[in-house]
Amino acid sequence: MITIEKNIALLPYNTFGMAQKASAFSAISQEEDLAELNDYPEYKQGILVWGGGSNFLLTADVKEWVIYNNIKGIRVIRDDTDDILIEAAAGEIWHDFVRYTVQAGFGGLENLSLIPGKVGASPVQNIGAYGAEVKDTLYSVKAWDLQENRFHTFSNADCQFGYRDSIFKNQYKGRFIITSVIFKLSKKPVVNIEYGGIRKELEGMGIEELSIKAVSDAVIQIRRSKLPDPAVVGNAGSFFKNPVISEDQFHQLKSHFSDMPFYEAGIGQYKIPAAWLIEQCGWKGYRDGQIGVHPRQALVLVNYGGGNGRKIYELSQKIITSVNEKFGILLEREVQVYGG
Numbered sequence: 001m002i003t004i005e006k007n008i009a010l011l012p013y014n015t016f017g018m019a020q021k022a023s024a025f026s027a028i029s030q031e032e033d034l035a036e037l038n039d040y041p042e043y044k045q046g047i048l049v050w051g052g053g054s055n056f057l058l059t060a061d062v063k064e065w066v067i068y069n070n071i072k073g074i075r076v077i078r079d080d081t082d083d084i085l086i087e088a089a090a091g092e093i094w095h096d097f098v099r100y101t102v103q104a105g106f107g108g109l110e111n112l113s114l115i116p117g118k119v120g121a122s123p124v125q126n127i128g129a130y131g132a133e134v135k136d137t138l139y140s141v142k143a144w145d146l147q148e149n150r151f152h153t154f155s156n157a158d159c160q161f162g163y164r165d166s167i168f169k170n171q172y173k174g175r176f177i178i179t180s181v182i183f184k185l186s187k188k189p190v191v192n193i194e195y196g197g198i199r200k201e202l203e204g205m206g207i208e209e210l211s212i213k214a215v216s217d218a219v220i221q222i223r224r225s226k227l228p229d230p231a232v233v234g235n236a237g238s239f240f241k242n243p244v245i246s247e248d249q250f251h252q253l254k255s256h257f258s259d260m261p262f263y264e265a266g267i268g269q270y271k272i273p274a275a276w277l278i279e280q281c282g283w284k285g286y287r288d289g290q291i292g293v294h295p296r297q298a299l300v301l302v303n304y305g306g307g308n309g310r311k312i313y314e315l316s317q318k319i320i321t322s323v324n325e326k327f328g329i330l331l332e333r334e335v336q337v338y339g340g
Contacts, residue, residue, distance in 0.1 A: 002026050002033055004042060004065075013068065014053030015116055017234030018309045020339075022048075022066040029070045029091070031151075031179050034144040037067070047146060048338075049177050051090065054116035055125060055236055059309035060339030069120050071179055074100060080187075085139055087182045090120025094127075102216045107189020108137040110216040111198075114223045116230060116237060120178040124168040125334075126161045130219055131195030135161035139184040143168075143176035152176070164241050164334055191215050197222060226297050234303030235294070239316060240274040240331045253327060274323075274331055275299040281322040291315060313337055 008025040011017065024042045028034065037043055048064040050056075070091040077085040084106055088097045094117050098109045111132035121127070122134045123141050138161075141154040160167040168176060191210050193199045201218040202210070228235055245253070250270040254260055257280075265271040278284065278298040285295035290307040293315075294300040301312055320331045 002028070002036055002040065004040065008066075010050075010053070010058065010062065010066070013050060014056050014058060015230035015234065016053075016057055016236050016309070016312070017230075017303045017305070017307070018058040020058040020061045020309070022062040022064075024065040025068065026065070027068040027070045029072070031071060031144070034177060034179070035149065037146070038149065040065075047174070047177075049120075049174075051118035051121045052093070052116060054230070055121060055335055057236060057309055057312060057335050057337045058339065059313050059337060062338060067177065069118065069177065069179075071120075073180075077182055082186065082188055084185050084187055085182055086185060087180050088119045089180045090118060090178045092119045093117075094119055094122060098216070101183075101185055102212050105189075105212070106185035106187065107191070107212045108132075108183065108185040110189075110212040111192055111195075111219055113216040113219045119181055123159055123161075123166055123178065123181055125164055126159075126166050128164065129196070130198060130222075131192050133161070135159070137183045137185060139182040141178055141182075142180045143178045146175055146177065151179070163244065193218075227300060228294055228296075228302060233294070234305070234307065235300050236335045238274075238299045239301045239333060239335050240278070240299060240319075241334045242271050242274045243277075243329050243331060244269050244271050245329060246270075249328070257327075272329065277323045277327055277329060277331070278319055281319070281326055283319055283322070286315075288315065293319075309339070 003026060005025045008022050009019055010022055011019045042065040046064040048062055048066050050066050050068045071089040072091050073089040075087050077087050095114050097119055098113050101109050111130040115127055115129060123138055127134050138156050141159060143152055145152050189212050191212060193215060198218050201222050202214060207214045244265045247268040261273050261276055263271045275298045283293045284298035286293045290304045291312050292302055294302050301316060316333060324330050
C-alpha cells in the first residue's frame, strides 16, 4: 500500500539544503509497490525518482510525484573462487555499501568510498573518483519500466556508460526506477593507488602493507580534507564535470598555460581538472550572501544556509561563461538542476 503525502518540504532529502516542496511524495520500501503506481491519480502528474538527493539542485517546487526510493537489502548472488556477485538494493546508502564490501574483503569499490548518495543513483551517474568508476565493477541493473509496467535487467553494456553518463540520463531518462544493482567484485583484489594523491596519503598514514581497507581509508581522508560535509555546509559535491578536450586544443592551451594540469583520456584526448580552470578564473572562495564557491575546492558550489537555488544556478552559469571566455572550454554541470 502506497502512502502519499502532500506539500512535503524536501529540505531533509537533498544535500544542497534547498527548502522547495513536493506536491506529492511517497517513500517506496519494496519492489512490489511499484506495480501500483499507475493506480493513483498522482501518476498523471509525472514521476520524479528521488534517492539521496546528493546530485540535485532545486530551483523550484516539484510538480511531479516524488518517489523516494527506500528499498533496502544486500545479498550475495554468486560466490566463485576469484570473484563474487553481490546485489545491493537501490535505497542502500552508497558509502555504507562500499564499507560493507571493504570489510568483507571484496575489492573494486574502495576508491569510491565516501561518495554521497544511494546505490540506485550510482549507475545513472556512472559515479567515479580516484581512478575508478562504477562501470568497472557493475554487472547488471534491475529496474522497473514505468511505460511497460514490468521489470527489466540491464547488462553493463546495455547501460551505455560514459564519463558521468549512462543510458538512464539520456534515452531512458525518467522511464525507469532502478531497484537494485549487482556488482562483480574481486576476492583477490589489486589496489589502484596511482590517482589523486592516494599513494602520498598512504605514505603519510604510515601504511606499509597495502590493502583495500588502507586505500579506502586514504580516500576517505583525502575527501574529508578537500570537500565540505553536506551536513554542515549544503553542497552536492562536484558541481561540474572535468572537461575532455582534443589533442589540438590541448597543445594550444598548453602553449599559453604551461602549468595546466591534465590526464590522458584516450587516444588524442585529454581531461582537464575543472577545479583548476575555475580557480584560474578567480572563483575559488567567492561568496555572494548565503551561496558561493568553497574556499578549499573550486569544483564545489555551496549553500551556507538559507541560500537560493536559483542564485546557485546563476552562479554556475557565470562560472561556465568565464571559463569559456578564458580557455574556450565549455563546462558541463554534473549536478542535475530541477526547474533550471
